[in-house]
Amino acid sequence: MRRGETIAKPVYDHSVGIFREPVPFRSAPVLIIEGLHPLYTQKLRREIDLGIFVDPSRAVKRRWKIRRDCGDRGYEREAVMAEILAREPDYKLYVDVQKVYAEAVVKIDDTRLRASSILENPGERYSVRLIQEVLEAGPSAVDLTIDLSALFRLAEGEFSIAFQRDDYYGKRVSVLTVDGELHRSMVEGLEAKLQALAGSTGPICDRAEGDRVTSTGMAQLLLSWRLLEKLQFHLAKA
Amino acid sequence: MRRGETIAKPVYDHSVGIFREPVPFRSAPVLIIEGLHPLYTQKLRREIDLGIFVDPSRAVKRRWKIRRDCGDRGYEREAVMAEILAREPDYKLYVDVQKVYAEAVVKIDDTRLRASSILENPGERYSVRLIQEVLEAGPSAVDLTIDLSALFRLAEGEFSIAFQRDDYYGKRVSVLTVDGELHRSMVEGLEAKLQALAGSTGPICDRAEGDRVTSTGMAQLLLSWRLLEKLQFHLAKA
Structure with missing residues (x-):
């Protein structure tokens, strides 16, 4: 292939x-190879240029599975939950370990912004943590712009952005945690750049109400960026 | 006066x-009136245009007082601690309540970024939460710019920025929480604007190593902004 x-x-x-x-x-x-074990063997890993591990917390994953199997597939809630719990040890032993070999890990947990507003329904909001192997040179410059005056007029949604460094199973990584929803204007620079790289005018990530970018949408943008920069690098070599 | x-x-x-x-x-x-009770009586509050309440957590305040009194003033640690604890009920009863009347509250707590890096000494880093009454119109537009490419090359310090809305003792407020250190380039737009408003070319806020802006420095910038915008409004009226 x-x-x-x-x-x-x-x-x-x-x-x-x-x-x-x-x-x-x-x-x-x-x-694009999607599955439970794409990074499990050395032979497979050698053929993959960009390995991404998507890692929802156990709480989030259980909710997603229950919704899918009880809703779409019509199973009993108790049976689905028993099946989920029975599989968790194997997940830890044979799936989770592949994080060690991923260039990027996307951790998805419940939002931490929920407590503040008792009046509003937070809906499906996640705290998304993007752990990425450090790049020596690139990527090319892109700014994320926060309009402070809009914040103080409450014209923005609620969000948080955190940046940390860490050592992650043998790799030096950047850790970017995004929670809540970002105003469209914050990511316009990044989205325009990705559209130019991809030769597309369509949206690059999922949007919430009011054209806001969710935390999972932000992870989509940042991983698309990494993918497109890598693709450009390989095309330049070829 | x-x-x-x-x-x-x-x-x-x-x-x-x-x-x-x-x-x-x-x-x-x-x-500028600095003290323990400037917002305590209605008579005083009527004369104050911008009331700011600085609110370090008990842990932070105890550390600051012990450092000041045992270091600079040479008292015994146990005596200082006993004095601090003896005054805390009065603080709650007669000082803390003034938050209700402040237009801005600055909460200072220990950093939450500490856990990630076991190798580096975090020094004196705080999580600063700025709670401000919502402005109907202004302030004028200013962007806070995060260079994403610098983040992924680890060229930035560690930081987090969170924005939430809340109702705070009868007021609609914006809540901005800043932790860690921001790169100079992030706040250049805001600082240039404040220098223009103040007619000054000097620094507006405290800086850390590498000319980085600390979370307390960020609160200084944002409160200076509010003060200068308000001053301009009063001067225009006069």
Whole structure:
């Protein structure tokens, strides 16, 4: 696939637990591999240019799974919860450990801004922590702009942004934690840059009410940025 | 004094507990009144245009007092601590309540960024929370600019900025919490604006190593901004 060749992709049938006939899978300039174990073996890791590990907290993950399985799929809540809990040790042993090999980790937890406003419904808001291996040179300059005067007129949503450094399983990392919702004007510079890099005029990230950028949307923007800068670097080499 | 007249200022001698001869005190266009009870009576509050309440946490205040009294003044640590604890009920009853009447409250607590870096000495770093009554119109537009690319190269100090809304003892307020140290480039726009308003080229706030702005420095900047905007408003009326 890295050489641009079409492969015969194995197909696992979850409903009966066997492999079906393989299907042809055509390669592409950018391949996105989503799954539980893409960074598990050294052989796989060697082929991956940008490894991202998405890591919702146990509380958030349980809620997401219950919503999906009880809502969309119609299972009993108790049965779903028992299944979730039964799988957590294996998750820790065989999935979670791949964080060590990821260039970026996205931790998703419940918002911490909830306490302040008893009057408003916070909806689905998350505290998102983006842990990224430090870049030696790039990326190219982009500013995140906070309009202070709008803050003091309460024209903004509630948010928090925190930046820390850390050592994370053998890597020097930057840790950016975003919570709440950012005003569109804050990320306009970054979004315009990404649109230029991607040759697109469409939105790069999910939006909330009032065109605000959620914390998960902010992680989408920052990871797209990293991906596009890396892609540009590889294209320049090729 | 509001009429620009010189007054006879009473002088209380703390060492013996009596009033000495009053001294003449000349008025000025801007008067800064610092003390424990400037917002306590309605009569005083009517004369004050901008009331600021500085509110260090008990832990921070105890440390500051112990350092001052045991260091500079040479008292015993145990005696100082006993004195501090003996005064805390009166503080709560007769000082703390003035927050209700302040237009801005500056809460100072220990940094919450400390946990991440075991290798570095965090020094004197605070989490500063600035609670300000909402402005209907102003202040004029000023951006706080975060250079994202510098963050990911770790060229910045560690910091966090959070914005929330709240209702605070009868007032609609904005709550801005700043922790750690901000890069000079982040506040350049604001500082330039304040220098223009004040007709000064000197620094407006305290700086840390590397010309970084601390969280207390950030509160200085934002309160200076509020003060200067208010002053301009009063001068325009006069």
